[in-house]
Amino acid sequence: xxxxxxxxxxxxxxxxxxxxxxxxxxxxxxxxxxxxxxxxxxxxxxxxxxxxxxxxxxxxxxxxxxxxxxxxxxxxxxxxxxxxxxxxxxxxxxxxxxxxxxxxxxxxxxxxxxxxxxxxxxxxxxxxxxxxxxxxxxxxxxxxxxxxxxxxxxxxxxxxxxxxxxxxxxxxxxxxxxxxxxxxxxxxxxxxxxxxxxxxxxxxxxxxxxxxxxxxxxxxxxxxxxxxxxxxxxxxxxxxxxxxxxxxxxxxxxxxxxxxxxxxx
Numbered sequence: 001x002x003x004x005x006x007x008x009x010x011x012x013x014x015x016x017x018x019x020x021x022x023x024x025x026x027x028x029x030x031x032x033x034x035x036x037x038x039x040x041x042x043x044x045x046x047x048x049x050x051x052x053x054x055x056x057x058x059x060x061x062x063x064x065x066x067x068x069x070x071x072x073x074x075x076x077x078x079x080x081x082x083x084x085x086x087x088x089x090x091x092x093x094x095x096x097x098x099x100x101x102x103x104x105x106x107x108x109x110x111x112x113x114x115x116x117x118x119x120x121x122x123x124x125x126x127x128x129x130x131x132x133x134x135x136x137x138x139x140x141x142x143x144x145x146x147x148x149x150x151x152x153x154x155x156x157x158x159x160x161x162x163x164x165x166x167x168x169x170x171x172x173x174x175x176x177x178x179x180x181x182x183x184x185x186x187x188x189x190x191x192x193x194x195x196x197x198x199x200x201x202x203x204x205x206x207x208x209x210x211x212x213x214x215x216x217x218x219x220x221x222x223x224x225x226x227x228x229x230x231x232x233x234x235x236x237x238x239x240x241x242x243x244x245x246x247x248x249x250x251x252x253x254x255x256x257x258x259x260x261x262x263x264x265x
Contacts, residue, residue, distance in 0.1 A: 014049060017047070017049040018046050018047050018048065018049055019044065019045070019046055019047075020044075020045040020046075020047060020054060021043070021044055021045070022040070022041035022042040022043060022045055022056070023042055024042045025042075025058060025059050025060045026041055026042055026056055026057065026058060026059065027039050027040070027041045027042070027056075027057045027059060027092040028040045028041045028045055028054040028055065028056055028057070028092075029054065029055045029057060029092050029093055029096045029097075030045075030047065030052055030053070030054050031052065031053045031054075031055070032048075032051060032052050033051060036093060036097060037052065039092050039093055040054070055096050057089055057092035057095060057096060058089070059088060059089055059090075059092070060088065061086055061087070061088045061153065062086070062087055062088060062103065063084060063085075063086055064084065064085045064086075064087070064103070064106065064107055064110070065082070065083075065084055066082055066083040066084065066085060066107070066110045066111055066114060067082060067111070068080050068081065068082040068161070069081050069082065069111055069114055069115050070115075071114075071115050071118045071119055072119060073118065073119065073121060073122055073123045073126060074119065074120060074121055074122045075122040075123055077122075077123045077162075077166060078163065079118075079123065079126070079160055079161060079162055080160075080161040081114065081118060081126075081157060081159070081160050081161070082157075082158050082159055083110070083114055083137070083155060083156060083157045083158055084155070084156050084158055085106065085110045085141065085152060085154075085155050086152070086153045086154040086155070087106055087141075087145070087150055087151060087152045087153060088150070088151055088153065089102070089149055089150060089151075090149055090150070090151045091149025092149065093149065094147070094148055094149030095148055095149040095150060098147060098148050098149065099148045102148055102149075102150060105145075105148065106141070106145060106148075106150060106152070109141060109144060109145065110137075110141060110155075113137055113140050113141055113144075114137060114157075117133060117136055117137050117140065118133065121133065123166075126160060127160065130157055133157060134154075134155050134156055134157060137155045137157075138152055138153075138154060138155040141155065
């Protein structure tokens with residue numbers, strides 16, 4: 001009876017140490033007598049106690065935060081940058097055999113790569129071309145972690161912190177840029193207006209009477225406001241035009257006009 005109890009206890013211990021259950025997202029790297037044997041799972045796994053040992057590996061995508069890093073850009077601006085890295089294990093055997101702790105290895109490599117890549121670009125490029133920088137960092141990390149059986153799927157720069165003085169300088173630069181654009185637009189408008197005025201002047205210059213009519217139209221527009229004193233320049237062409245018309249009038253008309261002037265007196 002005692003022998004049966006001992007046998008049952010040993011059997012339970014054997015089953016407890018020999019049977020493993022792996023989830024769908026897990027794989028087991030099995031070692032036999034210290035040497036790599038095979039990758040098993042998912043499902044029910046039976047191990048030989050003492051002889052075989054299994055290490056669980058999670059195949060799900062890992063989201064890893066990269067702590068804030070102090071970076072000096074190419075144009076000697078000090079910034080503080082943090083990021084997030086998405087990776088997963090694609091080869092459980094290499095992830096266990098080739099590196100001691102693949103999570104910590106990817107974490108340290110991401111920090112150094114982030115500082116190295118951003119240090120090769122100017123501040124304006126970091127702020128404007130974030131998608132390109134994310135792709136560059138992801139490509140470098142993926143190439144270096146391939147030997148560990150790791151696939152880096154994505155890298156995102158989350159935040160770029162600047163000093164207060166640099167923020168004020170960027171604001172002044174943006175304001176100056178807006179003023180520059182406003183001046184350019186104003187100058188383009190003046191140039192277009194000058195072209196239209198030149199065209200109008202050429203049309204009016206073909207007929208002297210047209211210039212006179214334009215002056216009179218301007219006088220009518222200005223005279224609408226009676227609160228102002230109007231100083232209207234009289235062009236020299238006006239006197240020449242009046243003199244030309246007096247010369248062109250017939251002699252009889254001139255004599256009649258003079259008689260009319262005397263009678264009026």
